[in-house]
Structures are given as C-alpha cells and as structure tokens.
Amino acid sequence: MKIVCISDTHNQHDLLKLPSGDVLIHAGDFSMRGHVAETQAFLTWFAAQPHPHKIFIAGNHDFIFEKRPQKARAMVPDGVVYLEDEGVTLDGVKFWGSPITPTFFDWAFNRGPATIGSYWDLIPADTDVLITHGPPFGVLDQVLPEGKHVGCPKLLTTLDHCLRLKLHVFGHIHEGYGQVTEDGRISVNASFLDQEYRPVNRPVVVELQ
Numbered sequence: 001m002k003i004v005c006i007s008d009t010h011n012q013h014d015l016l017k018l019p020s021g022d023v024l025i026h027a028g029d030f031s032m033r034g035h036v037a038e039t040q041a042f043l044t045w046f047a048a049q050p051h052p053h054k055i056f057i058a059g060n061h062d063f064i065f066e067k068r069p070q071k072a073r074a075m076v077p078d079g080v081v082y083l084e085d086e087g088v089t090l091d092g093v094k095f096w097g098s099p100i101t102p103t104f105f106d107w108a109f110n111r112g113p114a115t116i117g118s119y120w121d122l123i124p125a126d127t128d129v130l131i132t133h134g135p136p137f138g139v140l141d142q143v144l145p146e147g148k149h150v151g152c153p154k155l156l157t158t159l160d161h162c163l164r165l166k167l168h169v170f171g172h173i174h175e176g177y178g179q180v181t182e183d184g185r186i187s188v189n190a191s192f193l194d195q196e197y198r199p200v201n202r203p204v205v206v207e208l209q
Contacts, residue, residue: 007171028059028133060107140176140189
C-alpha cells in the first residue's frame with residue numbers, strides 16, 4: 001500500500017504537487033482558523049485528488065470541527081474519510097485518527113495533562129497506521145531556535161502498547177518535518193509549511209508492507 005502523507009497546509013494546498021498513491025493522508029491544520037470558506041475550499045480540493053482512499057483529521061487551527069461539529073461533518077464529501085478519535089479499515093489495514101494536541105494557549109482540540117491520556121487510551125492496540133495532529137515526545141518534535149522537544153509524553157507511552165503499529169503520521173511542529181524509523185515503526189512529520197509558513201516541504205511517501 002502506497003501512502004502519501006501531508007499536513008499543515010494552512011490554505012496553501014493548491015501549491016502541493018502530490019505523487020500518486022493508494023491512500024492520501026492529511027494530518028490536520030488544513031486551514032488558518034477553520035472558517036467555513038477555508039474548510040470548503042480544502043475539502044473540494046481534497047476530494048478531487050485521484051487517490052482511491054483519502055483520509056484527514058483536524059488540527060488545532062481547524063476550529064470548525066470542534067465548535068460546529070455537525071456542520072463540519074456535513075461538509076465532508078463522499079469518498080473522503082474524516083477521523084476524530086475513531087478508525088477505519090481500508091484493504092485490511094487499520095487506520096486510527098485523532099486531532100488532540102497538548103494545551104497551547106486556546107486552540108482547537110487542546111487537552112491538558114489530566115485528560116489527554118484518555119484520548120490516547122482509545123487507540124486500539126492492533127492499529128496499523130496512526131494519524132495524530134501532534135507528535136509524541138522526542139520524535140520529530142523540536143522547535144527552533146532552542147531545539148526544545150514539545151511532543152506529548154503520554155502519546156509516546158501509548159505507542160509502546162501498539163505492537164502492530166507500522167506507521168505514525170503527524171504534523172503540527174513545522175520544524176520537525178521528515179521521517180524516522182525505529183524498531184520497524186515509521187514516524188512521519190508531514191508538515192508542508194516551515195516555521196515561517198513557507199511552502200517548502202514535499203509530501204512524504206511511505207510504501208507499507
């Protein structure tokens with residue numbers, strides 16, 4: 001299964017040059033503030049992509065999915081899968097998606113340390129592909145210029161129980177773009193924009209065995 005990973009396009013999705021693939025994943029922050037017009041523009045573009053399967057989650061900028069969930073879900077076109085602490089199985093591969101990120105000021109889907117673990121506890125142990133907006137602690141999560149790790153420690157702990165996990169796709173920390181493989185698990189920070197919101201990064205393609 002060829003999976004094309006993107007994230008943090010922030011209304012600049014039209015600038016992407018997407019490679020072909022079986023599944024297109026967007027790991028959140030398709031907008032700047034999650035307004036209806038922004039959301040509609042993204043969904044129209046996303047649905048038009050030729051990939052047989054298209055999955056996305058919301059990010060901390062995509063307020064409409066938290067503040068107006070019924071309206072937002074009604075906007076999702078046929079052929080597009082939106083995941084919010086839920087899963088879908090495609091061609092035998094189990095995907096799980098969550099928009100939750102640690103509290104940072106007052107953005108969408110922010111949760112504090114007392115409650116965030118309850119969302120990670122929902123992730124099934126037999127998940128093959130995990131999509132979260134933010135990274136786990138210590139994995140492609142460093143911010144510039146100080147290089148501080150800002151990923152979620154509780155998410156990192158949860159991943160230890162996902163023994164079948166082959167791929168973890170996220171974004172959120174623009175400076176962390178890239179991919180690493182450890183113990184057979186591929187982690188991808190698919191942020192399209194850099195920390196200055198410049199569209200400099202390419203989609204990340206993963207061939208899932």
